[in-house]
Amino acid sequence: MPKLFLATILLTTSAIAQATLQPAPAPPSTDIHAYIANGWQTLSRSMVECKSVVDPKVTTTPILYLPAGLPTPPEVTAMQQQCHVEVRSLPHKIKDLGDLRPSELPKEGLLYLPKKYVVPGGRFNEMYGWDSYFILLGLVHDKQLDLARGMVENFFFEIENYGAILNANRTYFFTRSQPPFLSSMIREVYEAPGAPQDPKWLAHAYDMARRDYALWTSPAHQAGSTGLAAYHDLGEGPVPEMADDSAYYPDVIRYLEAHPDSDQQYLVPDSSDPATVARTSCDTQMSKVCAAAVVDGHRLSAAYFRGDRAMRESGFDTTFRFGTFSGSTDHYAPVCLNALLFKYEQDMAHLATLLHRPAEAASWKARAEIRHQAIDKFLWNPAAGMYFDYDFVDQHRSTYHYVTTFYPLWAGLASQVQATAVRSHLAYFERPGGLALSDVTSGVQWDQPYGWAPTTWLAVSGLEKAGFHEDATRIAKSFSATVEDNFKRDGTIREKYNVVSGSANVQVATGYKSNVVGFGWTNGVYLKLQDLIQPTK
Numbered sequence: 221m222p223k224l225f226l227a228t229i230l231l232t233t234s235a236i237a238q239a240t241l242q243p244a245p246a247p248p249s250t251d252i253h254a255y256i257a258n259g260w261q262t263l264s265r266s267m268v269e270c271k272s273v274v275d276p277k278v279t280t281t282p283i284l285y286l287p288a289g290l291p292t293p294p295e296v297t298a299m300q301q302q303c304h305v306e307v308r309s310l311p312h313k314i315k316d317l318g319d320l321r322p323s324e325l326p327k328e329g330l331l332y333l334p335k336k337y338v339v340p341g342g343r344f345n346e347m348y349g350w351d352s353y354f355i356l357l358g359l360v361h362d363k364q365l366d367l368a369r370g371m372v373e374n375f376f377f378e379i380e381n382y383g384a385i386l387n388a389n390r391t392y393f394f395t396r397s398q399p400p401f402l403s404s405m406i407r408e409v410y411e412a413p414g415a416p417q418d419p420k421w422l423a424h425a426y427d428m429a430r431r432d433y434a435l436w437t438s439p440a441h442q443a444g445s446t447g448l449a450a451y452h453d454l455g456e457g458p459v460p461e462m463a464d465d466s467a468y469y470p471d472v473i474r475y476l477e478a479h480p481d482s483d484q485q486y487l488v489p490d491s492s493d494p495a496t497v498a499r500t501s502c503d504t505q506m507s508k509v510c511a512a513a514v515v516d517g518h519r520l521s522a523a524y525f526r527g528d529r530a531m532r533e534s535g536f537d538t539t540f541r542f543g544t545f546s547g548s549t550d551h552y553a554p555v556c557l558n559a560l561l562f563k564y565e566q567d568m569a570h571l572a573t574l575l576h577r578p579a580e581a582a583s584w585k586a587r588a589e590i591r592h593q594a595i596d597k598f599l600w601n602p603a604a605g606m607y608f609d610y611d612f613v614d615q616h617r618s619t620y621h622y623v624t625t626f627y628p629l630w631a632g633l634a635s636q637v638q639a640t641a642v643r644s645h646l647a648y649f650e651r652p653g654g655l656a657l658s659d660v661t662s663g664v665q666w667d668q669p670y671g672w673a674p675t676t677w678l679a680v681s682g683l684e685k686a687g688f689h690e691d692a693t694r695i696a697k698s699f700s701a702t703v704e705d706n707f708k709r710d711g712t713i714r715e716k717y718n719v720v721s722g723s724a725n726v727q728v729a730t731g732y733k734s735n736v737v738g739f740g741w742t743n744g745v746y747l748k749l750q751d752l753i754q755p756t757k
Contacts (some may be wrong), residue, residue, distance in 0.1 A: 239462045252707050256743040259713075260339035260364055263740055265345070266336040268295045270303035273330050275390065276343040281306065283329030285391060287381035294675040296332065316385035317435060318454040322392045323506060328460060331389040334377055335370030340715065343464070346388040347374060349398025350535050351741050353405050354674050358744025360412045361751070369409045374403055376428040384435050387533065396533040399562050402432045403567035419575070426571045433568065443553035444612035449561055450553055453529030456522065457502030458509040469513035469520060471730040472545050475515060483544040486524040490517045494653055501525075525552050535674075537602020537659065538713045539666035541609065541620050545730070551613040555599050559607075559627035562591045566632065592633060605641030607634075617676040620661050621648045623675045628683025639686035646691060653722030654699030655679055663729030670726065671719035672698060673745035685750060696749040698722075703746055713746070715739040 238313075248312045265272040273282040284299075288310045290318040300307050308329070312319050324326070330346065336525045337347040338355045352371055359368040375385050387393035387403060406425045409415060436442065436449050443450040462468050474488050486501045497503075499520040503512035513520060520528075528548035531537050534556070569584035598610040601617060607625045609618045625642055628634040634642065649655045654671040676699050684692040702757065706724040714724045715736040726735045 229620070232730040237288055241287075243704050247553050252704060252713070254318050255707070255711070256358065256712065257362060259738065259740075259743050260338060260359065260362065260367065263338045263341055263738055264367070265339050265347070266295075267293065267332060267334070268299055269394050270299065270305070272345070273299075273303065273305050274345055275328065275330065276345060277464045278392075279463060280327045283308060283327050284332060285310050285325070286332045286431045290332070290381070293332075293334070298721055304714065314381065314383040316395065316721075317386075318395060319383055320393050320394055322455070322460065325391050329391050329392060331378075331382060331386070333374040333389055335374050335715045336367060337371045338367065338740055339376055339738075340736065340740040342715075342734070343530055343737035344388075344736065344738075346390055347371065348388045349385050350401055350674065352402035353408075353745045354677065354741035356408055356744065357677070358404055358747045360408055361744070361747040363414070365409065365412055365415055368412075369415075372402075372405050372409050372425070375405070375432075376424065378649070379431050379548075381430050385432055390461070392460045396434060396453040396624075397530065398533060398694075399557065400432060403429050403564045403571070406571070407567055422571065423575055426575060429564075429568060429571070433561075433564055433579045436557070436564075443610070446598050446610065446612050447506050447590060448553035448558050448598060448610070448612075450550060450612070451530040451533040451557060452550055453526070453533050455529055457507055457525050458520075459529060459532060460507065462509050465732065468731060469509065470515045473513070473515040473520060475730060477518060479544075483547055485508050486521050486546055486547045489523045490514050490519050510675050516647065519548075536657075538664040539622075540660060540662040540664065541618075541622050541658065541667075545664070548578045548611070548613075549612050552618070553598060553610045554555065554624070555595075555609055555622070556605040556624040557626050558591060558595055558599065559624075559631040562588055562595065562628075562633050565591060578614065595628070595633065600638065602641075604636075606645055607642070616703060621645075621656055623649050623657050623679055626679035626682045629686045630678045631682075632685065634682075634686065636686065638686075639682075643683060643686065643688050643691060649679075650695065650698075651654065651719040652698065653702035653717060655695055655718035656719050665716060665726070665728045669718050669720035670716050671702070672716050673699075673742040677745040677748055680749065680752065693753060696752045700746060700749050703742065712737045713742050714738050715742060 233365040273284055283306045286307065286309045292307060296307060298635060299305060310320060313323060333347060339345050340348060340351050356368045356371060359671035378385050384397050387396050387398050406429060410422060440452045441449050458469055476484065477481055491497050494504055501522055502525055504511040526545040528547045531542060531546035534549060534554065538545055542552050565584050569581045572581035572584060599607050601608055607628055611618060629639050629642060648659045655676050656668040657675060658667045680692045680696050699737055702719060702722045703713060705722060716726065717724055718726055724735055
């Protein structure tokens with residue numbers, strides 16, 4: 221490659237990356253709604269923009285990958301010339317998740333999507349699985365129906381060409397998905413006021429959702445013999461997207477060394493033999509992140525990395541909910557995932573009914589009822605009056621108070637007695653600035669004192685559905701006030717908030733320590749909360 225051309229690539233990449241990472245300036249208007257409306261454009265990405273390809277999380281030159289056999293679209297050819305982006309085709313077709321491993325590719329890269337999409341913001345410069353549901357709520361609210369539907373169709377494209385809805389459209393996510401919201405997204409865009417009622421589109425959407433659902437009932441995602449599902453990543457070792465946070469895994473080791481009462485089974489001795497390290501921990505020759513993950517002669521175990529990867533599929537990265545730094549996530553049948561799948565099954569019954577397929581609708585309802593019974597058996601604690609995750613390996617129910625106990629209310633799974641019991645434990649989570657994730661101050665971002673838009677919306681919406689309007693409105697107001705107060709200070713909306721102090725000031729000890737500006741799902745949830753607070757507007 222000519223040196224001048226290479227320099228152009230590197231300079232272009234650097235400039236785009238800096239522009240992508242810079243916090244959005246305070247808007248000239250002090251109107252938070254104007255900020256959000258503008259955000260749908262500034263956070264939009266497509267295959268005609270140079271900024272779409274940049275990945276702040278890795279250090280390699282941008283590459284755009286096309287599905288095997290797909291002719292290069294004209295807009296990609298134009299972007300290739302304008303942005304000096306390398307375009308490659310994947311080496312073979314993909315039917316299922318795991319058919320192509322990231323290690324088969326020479327470099328990480330962005331995966332092509334045909335439609336425009338909205339990203340969360342900052343270092344998260346791609347289309348994410350569960351983020352997109354909450355973004356889509358905002359798009360539908362603001363009548364951006366074409367953009368919302370296009371994002372759903374991008375997920376169809378991922379299923380057809382990349383084997384599943386990926387964590388996000390990057391090659392290093394070829395081994396995992398994210399929490400299953402596709403059926404909810406389909407219903408949002410199809411049932412939105414003014415949306416076109418196209419039976420052919422709905423039939424295709426139904427088929428894609430059925431394929432997505434199959435991933436979560438595959439053997440890899442089965443939670444033992446419980447009949448429930450678990451999170452699972454098909455890869456091994458540390459995740460490559462942590463290359464920009466090389467201190468994370470060493471920090472986990474230091475924490476375990478300093479806390480001998482924590483999960484010491486996650487630590488293994490280092491070895492001078494690479495083969496031994498690859499067997500007990502990770503492959504130092506294949507992963508720079510692995511090579512750097514050693515402290516004082518200690519490494520993290522291969523089992524820890526499996527749990528760590530499963531945690532990232534859950535979206536809750538990081539919490540202590542599934543062990544120290546959630547290193548045992550793959551051992552649990554989580555409340556969140558199984559509540560989502562119950563709703564998925566109910567949604568599929570609804571879609572089958574719309575498509576005049578009564579036998580299929582009945583089958584989906586039967587699946588939902590089977591899952592309902594398993595959830596009540598394994599995840600519901602009647603004495604505590606809350607839902608808890610279940611460790612199917614050690615066969616015991618967790619006692620970790622977590623905000624996902626409200627998911628069954630949103631999913632329509634909890635009985636009125638169960639919903640009332642869960643509601644009575646709001647004090648575990650409710651803080652001046654909204655709902656905290658847990659009542660455990662672990663020092664990581666998905667525990668106390670932090671509150672996040674997606675869990676806030678699912679809890680608030682669940683309380684509202686269960687008839688607890690006063691509680692739902694109160695929490696909606698407190699979290700909205702936190703978002704608004706920070707917006708008045710610096711003109712931005714953030715990915716998470718400290719709901720104890722009611723601010724965007726975060727002090728995460730380990731893990732993602734920044735508080736990213738944008739922010740896609742917070743924007744969407746804020747709009748939905750305003751509808752709840754002021755329904756006549």
